[in-house]
Amino acid sequence: MLSLLTALLMTATTPAPAPEWRTPFEASTGNTTATYAECLAYYQKLAAAYPAQLSLREAGPTDCGQPIHEVVLTANPAASPARRPVVFIQNGIHPGEPEGIDASMMLARDLLQDKKLRPLLEGLTIVLVPVYNVDGMLNRNATTRANQNGPAEYGFRGNARHLDLNRDYVKQDSRNARTFAALFQKWRPEVFVETHTSNGADYQYTMTLIPTQHNKLAPALGGYLQQELLPALYQGMEKKKWPMTPYVNPIGETPETGIVAFPDLGRYSTGYAALFNSIGFMPETHMLKAYPPRVRSTYDFLLTVLETVRRQAPQLLAARSAADQQLQQQSAFPLGWQLDESQVETFQFKGYEAGYKPSEVSGLPRLYYDRSKPFTRPVKYFNTYRPVMALKPPLAYLIPQAWGEVIENLQRNGVKLRRLDKGLTGPAETYYIEDFKTSPRPFEGHYLHSAIQLETRSQKQETAPAGDYLAVLGEQGPARRYLVEALEPQSPDSFFAWGFFDSILQQKEHFSDYVFEDLAAEVLRQQPVLRQQLEEKQKADPAFAKDAEAQLNWVYRRSPYYESGHNRYPVLRWQGAVE
Incomplete structure (x- = not known):
């Protein structure tokens, strides 16, 4: 009987690699992810074999002292990024979610070796960060992803400073984030993809997707995302036998209660990308599926993104250009967003029946999903956000x-x-x-x-x-x-x-009550209006009227003695x- 990994590789759209080009994942039984040293060595081997199509360089430091690497794949590395869409793929921000690390190694090789994929190199500039959180990848273990079905060992979510880098895109406390910012500004990609693994409910899908929230993009770009790019990605994955769902972020405890589009603030990758008119995606494989289909679905998603962006390049570039023009003419900027619950979509969701049974730990009711009872039924999807305020x-x-x-x-x-x-x-x-x-x-x-x-x-x-x-x-x-x-x-x-x-x-400066009493009295003598305001507050607020220190502080804050910088x-x- 064929192993799950072998069966998946045989159904791939690209030829099986020669033995010497198999990745550590492919050479294993399917429950192994590459170490940092293996990942870097593999890209070094590709760069040596294909110097005209693949470049590899150190992009900058991380908090652990090891560098982040930049891989650039294109049929013409000297071409300006502005002449073709740039797709920027980043892996290993959470190294315990390593599907993208292994999938991108395979994808880079296939782009170089499979002639059928050469049009992608000719029509796109593909930038890869093999591992972003190098720190966490070096902190390899087998226990910290308690909710996840493999691989056998993996990296840790936090970096060397115990920071979650997917909360660091704006504040940029880490050296990792600072290196990323320089890379992002260098390339300013049309599309940014960061690979992840989900947590949460159980359901039938292997792949879920968080796109940049379309309302937060300029109208030209948000419209293109909703009307052209996303439908093509869903259709492309369906053809590859990986039906997708929006990321399962339920209103209640289970998906049937309704799913809410992820509120991607600027601290997250997709929210940060939106600030610069880039479309961001976070593909999130389902943590309870076996590791081989999670890697293969990530590979196929990345391939589908490249195929779609190349095919839709004129529309994407036009939408990006229009968005940039809209940004320059923008007279008011939203600050904060809230979900508009009056706007509801519905889609057919493939889930499992949920139920409750006594917990063997507490004896109290606990949630479980019954995989013997799959269902397909309509679920509400809330995918519209409105600005809280505009400035x-x-x-x-x-x-x-x-x-x-x-x-x-x-x-x-x-x-x-x-x-x-x-x-x-x-x-x-x-x-x-x-x-x-x-x-x-x-x-x-x-x-x-x-x-x-x-x-x-x-x-x-x-x-x-x-x-x-x-x-x-x-x-x-x-x-x-x-x-x-x-x-x-x-x-x-x-x-x-x-x-x-x-x-x-x-x-920074304060006063001594007994010293300021005389100064405060003088301030009130010189400012009759302030004296009247004090008396009105005393009448309106009995607690204030009985608190001598509060009244003295009230006068102090309205006097010339109060520090203007506070x-x-x-x-x-x-x-x-x-x-």
Whole structure:
């Protein structure tokens, strides 16, 4: 009887490789994924054998000290990326989900050796990151993916700093993310694919898919994604005998309750790609399926993406160009998104009946799926998001030179900054942080802020000293939207939300009650209106009226003695001339 791996390889659309070109996965019984050393050695072997079509180089560092590598596949490596669509495939962000690592090794070889696939090399520029989280891949084990059916050993989700890199695309705490940003900005791909394995419910599908949320793309690109690209990918996978479903993100405990499109914020790969008018995909194989079909379905998905993008190249390039033009003309930018539950689609979902039985651990009811009872039935799909708010950007942002980490992040992500060679004076808007909520526990090394409330103050004459940085909106090109979402505090993945400006939230100077009593009395004598406001608050708020310290602090915060920098967001919304 044929093994599952052998049967899958025999049904592949490409010829079986010669023994010397088999990957560690293909040479095994099907439950083995390549080690980091094996993966790198395989690409080095391909680069040596096919130097005209494949280049391999170190792209930059990771937190563990080992480099990230960049593989470029094309029939003409010297061609400009702008002349053909660029498809950027990244693997191993979570090395315990290694299907993409093994599938891409096979795919790179087949693109070079199978003449039927040569049109893909001629019509596309294919960029591969064989392993993104090198740190986690070197941390090989057999236990941390408790919910997953193979392979026998695999890497770890976190990197050397215990960061989940799929939450690091905007804040870029890791060296891995900084290397990625340089690569992404170098290529600015039309399509970005990052391979994953799912967690969650049980169902019949081997492959699920998270695309960039179409509402977050420019209309030209979002429309193309929904009307042309996604239907072709689903049809292509159906022809390859891998029916797909949208990523199973249920409203309730099981898929029958309805499925919600994944809310891909900028911290995730697909959300980050959208900031630059790139279409992102996260193919997520089902963790309970055996490893060989998970690898093969990933291979076929990547191949289907390449085939479809090449076939639809004119439409894709036209949509991307139109999206870039729309971005430059955009006068208001959404900050935050919420699901529109009034917009519902329905599709036929292939699942398993769910039930409950007593737990052998607790004795309480536990969920289970009965694979002897498959079903196909209509399931609601919620795939529309609406902006929570929209904001008109300023002419420019002015970033004080003191905030070096913010400046470096902006530059790394393609933002064009002018450094002032002399002081600049003019009108600007200043934000003051009125209120916010902070997560009680750290998330990826940060205490995230949310529900941010601002007071905006218009200043006729603000002065920025020489050495500060000006980011002019009209000069940003593809980074225009990224700049707005990074610097507007109310954006859910802004630098403020991630805590980059937390030092402004701490008061640095204080007062001694017995000393400030006399100063406060003098302030009230000189400002009768302030005295009247204090008395009105005393009448309206009995608790305040009984709290001497609160009243003294109230006067202090409205006096000249209170520090002007407390809660003052340091980035100015510049409204003056920019020469």
